Amino acid sequence: AIDPQFHENREKVDDHEGHDVWGPVDEPDKLGIHGTHVAVDFDLCIADGACLEDCPVDVFEWVDTPGHPESEEKADPANEAQCIDCMLCVDVCPVDAIDVDAG
Template sequence: MGKVAIESLGYRPKPIDPDFLTKYPETGTHHNHKVYAEGVQRYDEDGKPYPTKLGIHGTMVAVDFEACIADGACMDACPVQVFEWLLNPGKMGTGQDLDLSDKPELKAKYACDKSDPIRESDCIFCLACEIS
């Protein structure tokens, strides 16, 4: 599938909040990484409520699931394969995300597939995911 057109999302993602660790509660764990702000209403770049409340996954390698637009760039750049598609397990990289265009229930819940930092502990802090 590849990068989701921002216009099709119905909201404007904004960069991850650098203070998320202190600003939002830890709300759970997923694939051995912490999740913050799941279930918490947060707001997009225009100050409008995000349609989902999936939270921020990871601590050292943090992915804001509301802001993730399934472009796969972080996966393609990562030399140690920290990421995998949330809805297409075992797959990673551009074009390997699950196409939600014919899956209205998943589209309503997730908006698009998400880059899940399932191997966060393998991160070598090269920051390739951030600059990609």
């Protein structure tokens, strides 16, 4: 599962479409965690898609990740500022790749 303490245990290494990327990143095998309020561990995501289907405010968008060992697309928290902390995505992800910091 995603490390809920990733803000302490990882470093911000990049910015992707306005959100943080937490390393380590070594493409294409290692992609890190995207987002901060809504965080998706790209190295765990298997592109199940339940988060995209269930999020009531469309926080997630598919991003292509060719060559990654788990899946060739990931749920990117492109609109994390819209999150209403319903926690549905956290509950439905089969590999526990998502952390939402509801505070």
